[in-house]
Amino acid sequence: MKSLGVIFKRELGSYFATPLAYIFIVIFLVLSAVFTFYLGGFYEGGQADLIPFFNFHPWLYLFLVPAVAMRLWAEERKSGTIELLMTLPVSRSDMVLGKFLAAWVFVGIALLLTFPIIITVNYLGSPDNGAIFTGYLGSWLLAGGYLAIGSCMSALTRNQVIAFILSVVACFVFIVSGFPLVLDLFSGWAPQWLLDTIASLSFLIRFDAISKGVLDLRDLLYFISLMAAWLLATAIVIDLKKAD
Amino acid sequence: MASIFLGEVEEVMIKINSLTKRFGEHVAVDNLSFEVSPGEVLGFLGPNGAGKSTTMKMLTGFLTPDGGSASICGFDIGTQTLQAQRQMGYLPEGAPCYGDMRVRGFLEFIAEVRGLRGAERQRQVARAVEQLQLEGVLGQTIETLSKGFKRRVGLAQAILHDPQVLILDEPTDGLDPNQKHQVRGLIQQLASDSNKIVVISTHILEEVSAVCSRAVVIAHGRLLADGTPDELEARSRYHQAVTLSLQQPVDTQPLLALPGVQGVELARDGHQVTVLAAPGAVIFPAVGELARQQQWQVQELSVERGRLDEVFRRLTAEEAA
Numbered sequence: 108m109k110s111l112g113v114i115f116k117r118e119l120g121s122y123f124a125t126p127l128a129y130i131f132i133v134i135f136l137v138l139s140a141v142f143t144f145y146l147g148g149f150y151e152g153g154q155a156d157l158i159p160f161f162n163f164h165p166w167l168y169l170f171l172v173p174a175v176a177m178r179l180w181a182e183e184r185k186s187g188t189i190e191l192l193m194t195l196p197v198s199r200s201d202m203v204l205g206k207f208l209a210a211w212v213f214v215g216i217a218l219l220l221t222f223p224i225i226i227t228v229n230y231l232g233s234p235d236n237g238a239i240f241t242g243y244l245g246s247w248l249l250a251g252g253y254l255a256i257g258s259c260m261s262a263l264t265r266n267q268v269i270a271f272i273l274s275v276v277a278c279f280v281f282i283v284s285g286f287p288l289v290l291d292l293f294s295g296w297a298p299q300w301l302l303d304t305i306a307s308l309s310f311l312i313r314f315d316a317i318s319k320g321v322l323d324l325r326d327l328l329y330f331i332s333l334m335a336a337w338l339l340a341t342a343i344v345i346d347l348k349k350a351d
Numbered sequence: 352m353a354s355i356f357l358g359e360v361e362e363v364m365i366k367i368n369s370l371t372k373r374f375g376e377h378v379a380v381d382n383l384s385f386e387v388s389p390g391e392v393l394g395f396l397g398p399n400g401a402g403k404s405t406t407m408k409m410l411t412g413f414l415t416p417d418g419g420s421a422s423i424c425g426f427d428i429g430t431q432t433l434q435a436q437r438q439m440g441y442l443p444e445g446a447p448c449y450g451d452m453r454v455r456g457f458l459e460f461i462a463e464v465r466g467l468r469g470a471e472r473q474r475q476v477a478r479a480v481e482q483l484q485l486e487g488v489l490g491q492t493i494e495t496l497s498k499g500f501k502r503r504v505g506l507a508q509a510i511l512h513d514p515q516v517l518i519l520d521e522p523t524d525g526l527d528p529n530q531k532h533q534v535r536g537l538i539q540q541l542a543s544d545s546n547k548i549v550v551i552s553t554h555i556l557e558e559v560s561a562v563c564s565r566a567v568v569i570a571h572g573r574l575l576a577d578g579t580p581d582e583l584e585a586r587s588r589y590h591q592a593v594t595l596s597l598q599q600p601v602d603t604q605p606l607l608a609l610p611g612v613q614g615v616e617l618a619r620d621g622h623q624v625t626v627l628a629a630p631g632a633v634i635f636p637a638v639g640e641l642a643r644q645q646q647w648q649v650q651e652l653s654v655e656r657g658r659l660d661e662v663f664r665r666l667t668a669e670e671a672a
Contacts, residue, residue: 120452120456121452124492187445191447194439194441195436197464349414
């Protein structure tokens with residue numbers, strides 16, 4: 108575990124070494140404001156809560172988070188540094204976790220920079236700040252889920268664009284798995300338990316609950332096990348494909 | 352304690368045992384076995400695609416072998432990967448580095464991964480920087496560096512933790528003659544410590560004569576020859592051959608009659624005559640004597656040690672045939 112911190116530090120630093128970090132943060136902040144105030148009807152709703160703000164996060168993340176995740180492994184593969192990294196005395200789990208945590212913290216920083224909206228809503232009314240905190244936590248967990256999927260997709264290829272597209276598609280499937288769009292494909296023939304399982308995998312249903320301030324242990328476990336599963340898959344993919 | 356006697360036993364630091372790697376149908380490394388002892392600078396020779404890099408990638412734990420095993424300082428690379436990797440410094444082919452990092456940051460990162468902290472880290476980074484003369488570029492991002500400097504950064508990261516075993520994949524490939532000279536000087540400097548092992552892969556033969564104490568030749572993943580550069584040169588048909596440069600072409604019949612002469616080759620319209628010696632024969636005195644007797648106008652007379660490139664071509668061509 109000693110190397111985890113070293114890998115984490117390098118990865119987080121590398122986001123800020125290029126304009127990527129700043130572009131991401133600016134776009135994230137602008138889009139979340141646009142979505143909240145124009146599409147979400149933050150003022151028109153007349154409610155002192157951040158539901159219009161959080162409601163758009165699954166869709167906002169759908170394109171922004173894969174953009175952060177796409178470089179995680181694909182870039183190492185492309186530039187050949189994967190050979191350097193994997194011949195250093197670093198365990199596979201330290202590499203995978205270190206990279207993932209750096210990306211997750213980076214997205215977390217971007218998320219924290221939306222703090223003016225908390226000030227705004229507190230100025231306008233008296234919201235339930237506990238629910239807002241829970242909403243932020245849920246949003247961060249959601250981003251972690253997207254990132255873990257993106258990490259695995261990035262490990263599959265040396266091409267960042269392909270990694271991006273695969274991640275968007277995979278995340279989209281997880282968003283809509285509770286929707287009729289997906290469920291109708293199965294409803295004719297599949298047993299009910301399978302339908303329930305597929306529906307329970309949906310990001311949206313889990314995130315909806317948390318963003319409204321209801322922190323259920325099961326939802327928390329859902330996101331954590333989702334991340335763990337995809338990171339494990341990342342490690343396996345890297346082992347299988349490291350030489351390609 | 353058994354280790355009391357360790358000093359007297361010659362320790363094997365790298366042991367490669369029937370190593371095999373397949374890529375689909377293609378066998379890249381085929382049942383390769385050899386050992387390397389402390390103090391050796393091993394030149395790993397072979398044409399492109401011979402399996403040199405693949406062997407090194409298995410040796411450093413990047414690729415998993417399909418068969419056989421390898422161990423570094425007693426640590427098996429398959430089962431004790433991290434311990435084995437701690438003993439090694441490795442320069443992968445093309446010296447990949449994180450291009451967006453600055454040289455200092457990159458070296459400090461590698462030092463930390465190698466478990467060096469605080470003052471020890473600073474000391475080792477400073478040592479490597481001095482050895483590779485990187486002082487001038489410490490603040491630059493790696494992607495802005497020239498090829499020669501990038502290679503030196505790659506070498507610096509490999510020697511940061513003062514490893515027992517140094518594995519360098521084509522360390523001078525693509526460098527200009529001055530840079531090649533510098534890198535070779537560095538390898539010799541590193542190898543001067545008699546307890547270390549340096550393994551370099553190359554297809555440049557002069558490099559082997561220049562820096563290696565032992566050469567291993569492979570082609571199609573199989574071991575073809577293993578010996579000192581001198582021994583390899585002795586396998587050349589030009590070993591102990593005598594070359595005469597002449598003002599006028601001469602009749603070479605008397606040369607063939609000399610004892611120990613195996614043949615005569617002419618070059619430059621007969622102005623250069625190479626007299627080949629039979630294995631083990633020394634013909635230089637006799638050839639010199641004959642030239643004097645015949646009153647040939649000799650401009651230059653020299654004995655060849657053997658041509659490594661010819662040995663190499665013959666070995667690898669036999670293999671292909």
